[in-house]
Amino acid sequence: MDVEELSYSVSLAPVTLVVLVLLLGFTPVEGQSQVIGSLQPIVVSPGDDVILPCHVEPPLSVMGLTVEWSRPDLQRDPKDWLSRVEYVHLYRDNREVPDMKLSSFVRRTTLFPDGLRQGNISLKIMNVTLADEGRFQCFIPKLEGRVRSAFVHLVVEPNSAKNWTTETPIQPRSPQTPDLRGETDAKGGLSSRNRLSLVVVFCVFLTIMGVGVATYLTKKCQEKQFLQLFKEPTVEVL
Structure with missing residues (x-):
């Protein structure tokens, strides 16, 4: 040369x-999972059951991971800075942990065990009350990905025309976070x-x-x- x-x-x-x-x-990067909630508020009437949609994209099993549902907008007692964190629902070690649960949600929440295998972490709340209205956060602390949490806004309206009571998880596509299905197919290949x-x-x-x-x-x-x-x-x- x-x-x-x-x-x-x-x-x-x-x-x-x-x-x-x-x-x-x-080129798709492995381990870039994301938690996706819903930008649209979920509207329900008092006394109804509701499902707060939240799932992992691309789908993967979260059976062995910790899943936390909380109310980040709830105010703590300013005089008690050492008060423990309380959850709407806490899933850890393949089971629900009721010890750190908000008293108002005791025996009123559940996840979908079969759905956890596909990354569905939607939360079902039974017998909704007006006090349940607000912003909920679903969070997977040890998820290997860019986005480990998402938010769902619950609106409780008397005589609401929308009834979100269902026995199956709701998993709408949400623009809250980038949709990885646009980047990879179900087998991890290019779309x-x-x-x-x-x-x-x-x-x-x-x-x-x-x-x-x-x-x-x-x-x-x-x-x-x-x-x-x-x-x-x-x-x-x-």
Whole structure:
């Protein structure tokens, strides 16, 4: 490789680096799970049962993890800074832990054991009261991901037209956090959107490489022709 070829290779290095960065940016990263709640408030009437939707994307089993449901807006006693944290519902070591539960929610909340295997951590609250209205937080402390908690706003309205009583978990798609199903399919592969993006990036890479090679060959051809024009004619000796 001569000096010109070396210079040409060096000049393409930044372009190649940019393309590689783009390709890596579209590669799915394992362990990027997210907890997703609901941006839309859940409206229910007093006395009804309600399910606060919350789940993990992409789906994975959370049977062995800790799941915390709490009321972050509840005010603590300002005179008792050492008061313990109390939960709406606490799931730990594959079972509910009632010892640290808010008294107003005793025997009124439950998770869905079968749903935990698919990452469903929705909370069912029975016999809703006006005092239940407010913001709830679902949190998985040891989840390996970017977003480990989400919020659900519960609105309790007498004679509400909306009745969220159900025996099955509700898992709406929420724009609260990025939807990883747009990034990967259920098996962890690239979605059709990202496949198209990779094709576009690859075509751009080929175009850049093609232009670079064509420019190099054109330059070499012009230099060859230039040298031929100024080449000294040979003198024939008789």
